[in-house]
Amino acid sequence: MKTIQAKEVETRYNDLNVVDVREAEEVAEGKIPGATHIPLGVLEYRMNELDKNTPYVMVCRSGGRSSQATRFLQDQGYDVTNMEGGMMSYNGDTEK
Template identity: 80%
Template sequence: MKTIQAHEVETQYSDLNVIDVREADEVAEGKIPGAIHIPLGVLEYRMNELNKKEAYVTVCLSGGRSSQAARFLENQGYDVTNMEGGMMNYDGKTE
């Protein structure tokens, strides 16, 4: 599984397709601008909203759920990178 550091996402988020797999109450506290919110529990049912020709970065609170999401999507043929440390390590802009 590919990984990316939070500080790299902070400077590149506008050029990245970010998938936030946290629950709605967590996302309400702030998410990376432009991130797609797909909770991990429904990812299997909503992955058809993603394009296999694009690359994605998965994000959660600490990196655990997003690594599960990255592995799942990778096994389905998607190009996915996990943000290590999750939002706990992210100091960039949020919306």
């Protein structure tokens, strides 16, 4: 599984396709600007919204759920990378 450090996402989020797999109440506290919100529990049903030719960075609170999402989407043929440490490690800009 490919990984990326939160520090790198902080400086490159404008150039990345971020997918936040946290629950709605977590995302309401702030998400990476421009991130697409698809909760992990519905990812299987909404993965068709993602393009298999586009690389994505998966994000959650601490990195656990996003690593599950990364493995799942990777098995489906998507180009995905897990952000290590999740939003707990992210100190960059956020939006509500």
